[in-house]
Amino acid sequence: MNVGILAVQGAFIEHEQMLSRLGASCFEIRQKSDLSQSMDGLIIPGGESTVQGKLLRDLGLFVPLKEKIEAGLPVFGTCAGLLLLAKQIENDERRHFATMDIVAVRNAYGRQLGSFSAEAEFDGLGTVPMTFIRAPYIGSVGEAVQVLAVAGDRIVAAKQGSQLVTAFHPELCDDTRVHRYFLDMIRTNQA
Numbered sequence: 001m002n003v004g005i006l007a008v009q010g011a012f013i014e015h016e017q018m019l020s021r022l023g024a025s026c027f028e029i030r031q032k033s034d035l036s037q038s039m040d041g042l043i044i045p046g047g048e049s050t051v052q053g054k055l056l057r058d059l060g061l062f063v064p065l066k067e068k069i070e071a072g073l074p075v076f077g078t079c080a081g082l083l084l085l086a087k088q089i090e091n092d093e094r095r096h097f098a099t100m101d102i103v104a105v106r107n108a109y110g111r112q113l114g115s116f117s118a119e120a121e122f123d124g125l126g127t128v129p130m131t132f133i134r135a136p137y138i139g140s141v142g143e144a145v146q147v148l149a150v151a152g153d154r155i156v157a158a159k160q161g162s163q164l165v166t167a168f169h170p171e172l173c174d175d176t177r178v179h180r181y182f183l184d185m186i187r188t189n190q191a
């Protein structure tokens with residue numbers, strides 16, 4: 001299994017470390033030529049969705065990656081990655097891949113609560129630790145979307161087919177279960 005990690009901006013190294021702890025191989029996607037190798041899954045890290053969205057377009061990565069996601073490539077977006085996958089962002093006119101039927105709310109917790117930790121139930125995994133950094137949340141989901149976690153009345157993780165998003169950063173915790181969950185999605189996709 002070989003997982004591509006978008007590495008143009010943000011917290012991509014932590015995802016690489018997580019995958020190596022789980023024994024999965026991965027590679028960084030920085031430019032178009034990186035897409036020539038075989039890719040079984042894609043991780044879009046946290047960072048700044050506006051910056052990542054611009055760099056994706058400037059580097060010519062936007063269209064090929066969007067096509068792969070639309071063709072069913074398993075994708076995992078954390079935080080800014082969630083915003084890049086959202087069909088709509090309630091308080092931002094920008095749209096990026098827009099492949100997932102969710103309405104996200106950007107920088108949703110205000111300045112005071114910019115960063116915080118919580119614990120909440122994640123579907124099938126039990127209680128998982130969650131680190132939020134200027135995080136979005138999911139305001140509403142379409143019919144095809146399965147809600148996986150709710151923290152403080154807000155949807156913070158969801159799945160639609162082979163697309164997984166979390167508003168929090170599982171790569172910044174010691175707990176590998178959410179990444180394992182994504183690797184299981186890739187295995188199911190390959191079966």
Ligand code: GLN
Nearest residue numbers: 046047048049079080134
């Ligand atoms: N606030 C960032 C954005 O709007 C997301 C924060 C994060 O990825 N930690 O893109």
